[in-house]
Amino acid sequence: MEYDVVVIGGGTAGYVAGSILARRNKRVLVIEKNKFGGVCVNSGCVPSIFLFDATFLLSRLNEIGNYLGIDVSAEITPSLFSKRNDIVEYLSDTGRKLVENSGAETIIGEAKIISRNEIKLDSKIIKFKKLVIATGTKAKIPNIEGIENAISEDEAVNLNCKPSSMIIVGGGYAGVEIAQFFSRLGTDVTLLSKSRLLRAFPDEARSAIKESLEFDGVNVVENVNIERIYGEKVYTNKGIFKGEIIVYATGRKPQLPEGIEKLNLNINSNGIVVDEYMNAGENVYAIGDVVDKERKTAHSAIFDAIISSLHILNDKITVRRNNFKIPQVIYTDPQVGIVGNIYEAKKFSTFPFNATTRSIINGLREGYVKIGINEENEVVFGEVIGNKAEELINILTIIVNSKMKVESLVLMPFVHPSLSEAIVNAAKGFFGLDVDNYKSENE
Numbered sequence: 001m002e003y004d005v006v007v008i009g010g011g012t013a014g015y016v017a018g019s020i021l022a023r024r025n026k027r028v029l030v031i032e033k034n035k036f037g038g039v040c041v042n043s044g045c046v047p048s049i050f051l052f053d054a055t056f057l058l059s060r061l062n063e064i065g066n067y068l069g070i071d072v073s074a075e076i077t078p079s080l081f082s083k084r085n086d087i088v089e090y091l092s093d094t095g096r097k098l099v100e101n102s103g104a105e106t107i108i109g110e111a112k113i114i115s116r117n118e119i120k121l122d123s124k125i126i127k128f129k130k131l132v133i134a135t136g137t138k139a140k141i142p143n144i145e146g147i148e149n150a151i152s153e154d155e156a157v158n159l160n161c162k163p164s165s166m167i168i169v170g171g172g173y174a175g176v177e178i179a180q181f182f183s184r185l186g187t188d189v190t191l192l193s194k195s196r197l198l199r200a201f202p203d204e205a206r207s208a209i210k211e212s213l214e215f216d217g218v219n220v221v222e223n224v225n226i227e228r229i230y231g232e233k234v235y236t237n238k239g240i241f242k243g244e245i246i247v248y249a250t251g252r253k254p255q256l257p258e259g260i261e262k263l264n265l266n267i268n269s270n271g272i273v274v275d276e277y278m279n280a281g282e283n284v285y286a287i288g289d290v291v292d293k294e295r296k297t298a299h300s301a302i303f304d305a306i307i308s309s310l311h312i313l314n315d316k317i318t319v320r321r322n323n324f325k326i327p328q329v330i331y332t333d334p335q336v337g338i339v340g341n342i343y344e345a346k347k348f349s350t351f352p353f354n355a356t357t358r359s360i361i362n363g364l365r366e367g368y369v370k371i372g373i374n375e376e377n378e379v380v381f382g383e384v385i386g387n388k389a390e391e392l393i394n395i396l397t398i399i400v401n402s403k404m405k406v407e408s409l410v411l412m413p414f415v416h417p418s419l420s421e422a423i424v425n426a427a428k429g430f431f432g433l434d435v436d437n438y439k440s441e442n443e
């Protein structure tokens with residue numbers, strides 16, 4: 001028996017590719033060694049955004065209490081964590097069912113590569129025409145003496161209790177998200193960052209998040225060198241910090257299946273090198289976080305899965321990966337969303353939420369929408385800091401990827417009052433039409 005396609009990995013990338021290919025009548029097998037849904041469902045986006053939502057509502061509840069003069073109080077109980085576990089379980093189970101419902105076969109086991117057309121699963125040899133590697137990443141364990149006393153970011157988002165104190169090593173997006181939601185649950189959090197927080201992000205985003213973390217009570221220590229960990233103590237050049245739980249959120253590394261060297265692929269420390277169709281070599285595709293690419297996200301993994309599947313299917317709507325800009329969101333309060341390349345923009349316009357009627361009504365006035373245009377007046381960059389950046393950045397993703405001219409955007413009759421009006425108002429700023437915004441002194 002030979003499959004048309006074998007997909008190794010039942011995470012976001014693998015379940016989407018497996019499902020598409022099966023729906024288009026390919027004989028497909030998706031192999032997962034652990035739990036369907038991969039990192040996103042089991043130890044990434046889903047558990048962490050659940051805790052973001054819960055603590056956002058909690059903090060909102062307190063604010064609303066003051067704002068509307070209502071007496072509110074909320075207590076954290078263990079059912080918070082069991083609710084999260086139920087959602088994770090449900091989505092993981094659904095992921096597998098969706099693949100099967102599409103007509104693909106699934107199996108739990110660890111795939112080992114034997115050749116370009118064969119893998120081994122326990123003692124069984126499975127043959128196929130094409131291989132899709134969707135094996136993702138695992139948390140990078142930093143080289144720090146005593147690191148065995150610490151837990152990974154994946155474990156932190158799945159803790160079933162609220163620790164009294166926590167030290168987080170790593171100031172990337174996972175570190176800041178975990179810092180904020182545990183701090184809002186009542187944990188005493190210290191965040192240790194080797195450099196500045198979120199160093200790959202624009203300055204305004206970095207300072208908005210840092211300010212907000214400190215407002216929530218997080219002790220943010222930047223440019224710190226960690227010397228060693230001993231029990232609950234972290235020794236650094238800036239003093240000793242103590243935490244009941246120590247977490248490392250220091251990046252991730254590709255998780256390559258055993259035997260991959262038999263495929264002679266081009267692989268570096270960031271992952272498998274692919275072309276614009278996610279092709280890594282003859283009959284072999286790589287998709288998702290295991291690929292050598294920037295901004296490893298679940299939606300980028302879905303995008304890879306679609307591109308590789310269309311290419312495998314020889315579909316006439318085949319698209320090239322490099323033609324698209326993928327957005328990124330940090331799920332903190334305020335949220336940060338970014339799309340496009342800031343360096344392609346020649347001029348910028350910003351519209352603040354404190355001048356946006358919808359934000360004035362709901363009381364979440366922090367942040368802004370910023371857009372950048374190139375010399376042809378095409379919108380090439382978008383940045384949102386504030387409430388619902390996760391949604392507004394999708395609108396900007398359409399605008400940036402369709403290379404919309406700012407003179408077309410400015411005429412869009414967006415609903416009033418709505419948060420997304422800030423996007424059109426930012427465009428209006430280029431033409432002096434942003435009448436809801438105070439004119440600056442030099443205008």
Ligand SMILES: Cc1cc2nc3c(=O)[nH]c(=O)nc-3n(C[C@H](O)[C@H](O)[C@H](O)COP(=O)(O)OP(=O)(O)OC[C@H]3O[C@@H](n4cnc5c(N)ncnc54)[C@H](O)[C@@H]3O)c2cc1C
Pocket residue numbers: 008009010011012013014031032033034035036037038039040041043044045046048049109110111112134135136137153154157174255256257258287288289290296297298299300301331
């Ligand atoms: C704390 C945290 C928060 C995150 N939050 C977000 C977010 O809010 N939004 C977002 O877009 N992204 C987020 N991400 C990133 C997102 O989780 C990943 O981009 C996404 O999971 C990548 O999907 P993937 O399918 O490429 O890999 P994975 O999800 O890692 O899946 C790979 C799968 O392959 C399996 N596998 C590996 N080797 C084998 C083998 N030899 N045989 C069989 N199976 C194998 C693994 O068990 C795993 O299930 C977050 C990540 C973390 C850690």
